[in-house]
Amino acid sequence: MTRATASQTSHRIALLFNANKVYDREIIAGIGHYLRSTRVAWDLFLEEDFRCRLAGIERFEGDGIIADFDDPAVAEALQGSPLPVVAVGSSYEDSAQYPTALPYIATDNKKLVSLAWTHLIGAGLPHLAMYSLPVALENRWAQERERAFQALAHTEDMDAPIYRGLATSAPSWNQAIEQLSAWLHALPKPVGVIAVTDARARHLLQACLMHGIAVPEQVAIIGIDNDPLTRTLARIPLSSVIQGTAEMGKTAAHLLHQMLGGARFPGRRILVPPVGINVLESTKHEPLSSPHVMRARHFIRQYACQGIKTEQVADYVGVSRSSLEEYFRRELHCTVHQEILRHKLDAAKAMLASHNASNAEVAIRCGFTSLQYMYAVFRRELDCTPREYQDSVKPPSPSASSATRAACTSNS
Template sequence: MSSLGFSSGPASSGLQSHRIALLFNANKVYDREIVAGIGAYLGSTRAAWELFMEEDFRCRPENMAGWQGDGIIADFDDPDIATALTGIQCPVVAVGSSYADPAHYPAGIPYVATDNRQLVRCAFEHLMGAGLPRFAMYSTPPTPRNRWAQEREQAFNELLAETGAEGSLFRGSTTEAQSWQGAQQQLIDWLQQLPKPIGIIAVNDARARHILQACLSAEIPVPEAVAIIGIDNDPLTRTLSRIPLSSVIQGTDQMGRTAAHLLHRLLRGGREHAAPVLVAPSGIHVAASSQHRPLSNPYVMRARHYIRQYAAQGIKAEQVVDHLGIARSTLDAYFRKELGYTVHDEIMHTKLGRAQDLLRDGQLSCSRIAVQCGFTSLQYMHAVFRRELGCTPREYQQNLREERVASN
């Protein structure tokens, strides 16, 4: 067990210190970002909290039987946590999924929820805006621990009824090592029988990654035939996918801040917030997986699908035409007719877009980005940025920082 303090405590500030337990599985990106939002709230206030979390960041509600602290913020999407905290005497603030039926919220506990309807609507409208005529959702088999997925299914079905759009729902199988191959084959079979083009909303990024892998195995072009968007904006999932994944960004930071504010108010003698607080998504991380563009030529679709997978490995146009079994002049003619540029240009645009994404993340050096995006050298990447964008990679990054500052 460990205590993580975000404030200087009563000895230096003269403020009353409170012992607060955070019951989250901080090995999950969703929980971890909520915890970060709690920390951000504490860093912006004079609250003096001593924070408890399990040593390995996995919540073990059975350890709370002897808890004698002053307050708790907990993930109520885990039914074991909700059960363990029944009747506990200190103030509790719950964080979790939103529900269409108000009776599903815990009684008498302040509740901060991710707005499932808005998450799904955000993804749906993004795909609809790309001109896709039909939609599907890839969910997960229902269990007491994933009621959030069932809520997202319901929101998806309501949007289909509201818009009159064609739709399909597939839950697949649970993710287990011994059944993984069969589960992926089931997913491929479902994807192959869907009418194309189609936009698919995955209930989270893990399920979105399954779709990407299945499409790559079955050589289904993404996003020309199947456009994909997940929910969570999990950076780990992005690094595991050859084709960059679009994802709805949950308002986790705001959820953490709001939960901390509600508990802070209770500790100071304030009244409980009666109605659940619903937090809308904060936007979409748009990437190649959902950037659908209607195309009619199957060779162009297959070529772009191949390029998205291997552009960062430094492929040339010759490797693309060899893969398709077609003359380069013929493929270039198809590209010019459909897109107004050549196969070589498509490879370069893909590398450039990947480099822009990495510069936006700001985690890697320019030289490392050049290698990861398939440029032969840093100097060549500089030349491409100058030619296509009129600036160097560093200038591009600086412009992004200035835009963020201006927008705030």
């Protein structure tokens, strides 16, 4: 069969993923991107609710499968499958953990953890720790990230503890948060904590907010996955390592496409590195000497967009307004109001960059008293209007010049 003929032949392909996880969703999106960018004609089978159900998979009358092998049940169900299978999952230090007869596309755990580690060290944090998951077969990828973290700590001769905590469940939730809070309180400060997922990063943030631990002054938090849903649930925006999941999906689809044409890749392993880091407030650590400023900024990060005033910040900190203003001038060289306004402006810029809201909605949700006031702030601080800023951060077209795209953002 020629390559041209193979690319035009329709094949029935099963995708075995649980798309309630952003990791799986983005791999599926990468597969879709490959299909759109080629002449491949695949009839894709996924459950209607995008969950992976294995009952009857051995009777699937198809031509190939791409599957999440981080799930032990999936790996077991596809063992000995007569169909071409491409496995996707975690990287492993022990090569015996990989399936021997299948091609395997892996996220590079060492590079994921190394990127987070380097970011926290670069932020000036003298202590590091990791928040992981309980040991279980389905959490083997988390234990691999632990090993990568321990190796870095050994190389740097650093005491960097790992806390696994409890698995998430409704009955144990309060106990889990209390135990996590106790662990956080016991860590030397300031400390940077790498969470093995964004979901675990959110747990860390919740524990810090419940117990008055300033983020990121005392505890800086970085997750892995860059999950937009998690960001919407966090009062302080969480930094996160961006996995190369789309590339993993495209690579897996490319391999299966070749296998459908007769190629075989038994035991082939491809490690895909992370894309980078989405740096947000949770790791923007600035060493501060005043506990009053740390506490004030912790409050401002959470509530700036709710229209708080300087007096409310001073009440939260427990000092007079004049004293707090003096602490801010000494530490940050700005007023409390200016710090509140900076957070509101950052939030507005992020919303405008997402292109999902009108200017009026942005003004309301970011705590500006009116649309006109937001316009005035943008003019004063960025030398452009909100609309001009939004246009400047649009994805560039091939013909757009970099100078034009940077006109407004250079001022921010």
